Amino acid sequence: MTGIDDLPVRDELRGKSPYGAPQLDVPVRLNTNENPYQLPEPLVERIAERVREAARNLNRYPDRDAVELRTRLAKYLTDTSGYEVGLANVWAANGSNEVIQQLLQTFGGPGRTAIGFEPSYSMHGLISRGTGTGWISGPRNEDFTIDLAAAEKAIAENRPDVVFITTPNNPTGNAVPPETVLALYEAAQAAKPSMVVVDEAYIEFSHGDSLLPLLEGRPNLVVSRTMSKAFGAAGLRLGYLAAHPAVVDAVQLVRLPYHLSAVTQATALAALEHTDTLLKYVEQLKSERDRLVIELRAAGYEVVESDANFVQFGRFDDEGGSHAAWQKILDRGVLVRDNGIPGWLRVSAGTPEENDAFLDAVRELKKEQSA
Numbered sequence: 001m002t003g004i005d006d007l008p009v010r011d012e013l014r015g016k017s018p019y020g021a022p023q024l025d026v027p028v029r030l031n032t033n034e035n036p037y038q039l040p041e042p043l044v045e046r047i048a049e050r051v052r053e054a055a056r057n058l059n060r061y062p063d064r065d066a067v068e069l070r071t072r073l074a075k076y077l078t079d080t081s082g083y084e085v086g087l088a089n090v091w092a093a094n095g096s097n098e099v100i101q102q103l104l105q106t107f108g109g110p111g112r113t114a115i116g117f118e119p120s121y122s123m124h125g126l127i128s129r130g131t132g133t134g135w136i137s138g139p140r141n142e143d144f145t146i147d148l149a150a151a152e153k154a155i156a157e158n159r160p161d162v163v164f165i166t167t168p169n170n171p172t173g174n175a176v177p178p179e180t181v182l183a184l185y186e187a188a189q190a191a192k193p194s195m196v197v198v199d200e201a202y203i204e205f206s207h208g209d210s211l212l213p214l215l216e217g218r219p220n221l222v223v224s225r226t227m228s229k230a231f232g233a234a235g236l237r238l239g240y241l242a243a244h245p246a247v248v249d250a251v252q253l254v255r256l257p258y259h260l261s262a263v264t265q266a267t268a269l270a271a272l273e274h275t276d277t278l279l280k281y282v283e284q285l286k287s288e289r290d291r292l293v294i295e296l297r298a299a300g301y302e303v304v305e306s307d308a309n310f311v312q313f314g315r316f317d318d319e320g321g322s323h324a325a326w327q328k329i330l331d332r333g334v335l336v337r338d339n340g341i342p343g344w345l346r347v348s349a350g351t352p353e354e355n356d357a358f359l360d361a362v363r364e365l366k367k368e369q370s371a
Contacts (some may be wrong), residue, residue, distance in 0.1 A: 012129045019126055024335055028357045030348040031337040033170070033202075033310050035232035037281045037351070043274045050266035062262035066092050069265045072272045073240050077225075079275075080204075081212045088245040089215075091252070092260060092268075096201055096226040096239030101127050103222065103241070105254040107162050107195045108133030114162035115154060117146050119171060119341050121199060124164045136160060144172040144304055144312075148180055152187040159192040166199040168206055171339045171346045173306030175206055181214060185221060195247075197222045202308035204230035204282050205289065212242060219244040229309060230282050231271050238268045285309050289349040292359070299363050300370075304344075310337075313362075314344040325365060332361035 005014065022031065039047075054062075063069075070090045077085040093099045104127055108114050113134035116124045128135040136158050139150040146165075155163065165184060167176035181198060188194045200223055203210050215221055222243040228234040241247075271278065292311045296303050304312040316322045322345055326338040329345075334357055337346040347358055 010132075012132070016126070016129065019123055022335065024330070026330065026335045027333040028350065028354045029335045030350050030354060030358055031335045031346075032234075033229060033308070033348045034234050035229060035281065035285065035309070036349075036354060037232055037284075039232055039271075040274070040277055043270060043277070046273060047267050047270040050270045051263055054262040054266040058262060061258045062260060062265060064258050066260050066265055069260070069268055069272075070240075072269060074242075076272060076275060077210075077212060077242055081210045083210075083213045083215070085212065085242050088248060089242050090240055091243075091248045092238065092240040093255070094239070094259065094264070095228065095237040096199070096224050097123055097127065098259075099224050099239040099241050100124065100197070100199075101131065102251045102254050103195065103197060103224075104128055104131040104133050104162060106250050112161040113158060114164065115158060115160040116164035116166070117151060119144070119339065120164070120166045121170045121201075124166075124199070128162075133162070144169065144174055146176060146180055146184075148183055151184060155184065155187045156191050159194075160188070161192070161194045163188045163194060163196045164199060165196065166201075167211065168202045168307035170202065170308065171310070171337070171341065172304050172312050173308045173310055173346075174304055175208055175307040178211055178214065181211055185214075185218060189220065193220060195220050195222060197224060199224050201226045202229055204279065205286055205309045206307035208307065215242060215244070219246060222247055227268060227271060231278050232281060233268075233271055236264065236267055236271070238264060285349045288352060288355055292347065292349060292355060295359050296362065299359070299366050301362065301366070310346050310348045312341075312344050312346045316343050316345075328365050328368070329358075329361045332357075332364065334358045334361045 069092055071087050074085045074087055074090045108131055110132040113136055114128045115136040115138045117138040117140050125135045138154045139147045141147045165181055185196045188196050198211050212223055222241050224241045227238040293303050296313045301313045302315050316325045322343055323338050326345055329336055
């Protein structure tokens, strides 16, 4: 029977596994950092209206440059950050993963390298390999903060073409201080003028502010975002970036023709009309995230400070302890994420009822382990 290894697959893809989390039918699913709240009915109705309008012209290609959508995204960024962003600064694609892919197709590729500080978002490395970009795993401290001195040394020695900084970091949840980002940007420019990509997929859940103002005067800096988390639109697949206009021009060299469908653009525009309502859900999730941190610590678990809509907790010391704990929590009807980080699991913030079920499960687990 023919398998992957029997095909002429590129060497850097051999032995790798596709990205994905378990999709199991259990009462409480808190493993993929989704927003647990369904879209409000007025927004659902507005989406239907906009899609109906778009459907009348599906015989035509969509707006290739997504001008209306990018204009509305720029306004959202300006309104929520206080930093002026215009149409020329914004680009949109099918999820932040396509944004990352386009950046690597443009600034990475064969003979070039990218670095990220792991554990972090695994798709940075996977998309790097998929675009033929060499991947370098940079260092973190024991508490999952970036080891700045070691990171600067790694950049100086490897001279990467693309540097990824995820803040808040996935899967650990901690934010990266602006001064660390600035130091890494300067290190990257000193070693070899290279692109620094700040992945802000979870920034709306942060206790702090966006790093968008750092774009000023830094043409090699990019901030990437998504509508999957804060907007509760994981099924939409809409990501975007903010950067110098030259970066936006550059990524258009690799975009596929008419890559954003008319339906996608219409749905995203409808969601942006309801920003205020959707961000109220974000405030609820931030409160629930903070409650999870407090309750997990009260139950005797270690918790990494979180600025995202999830919490990393542990530690499970015995051999295979984190996966065994994952299974025992699952046996109680709650699905969390085992990212393969020894001793740690990650739980997404859900509704109050879902979080109660999770907390009951981990309290029972702690009693069982203490018995």
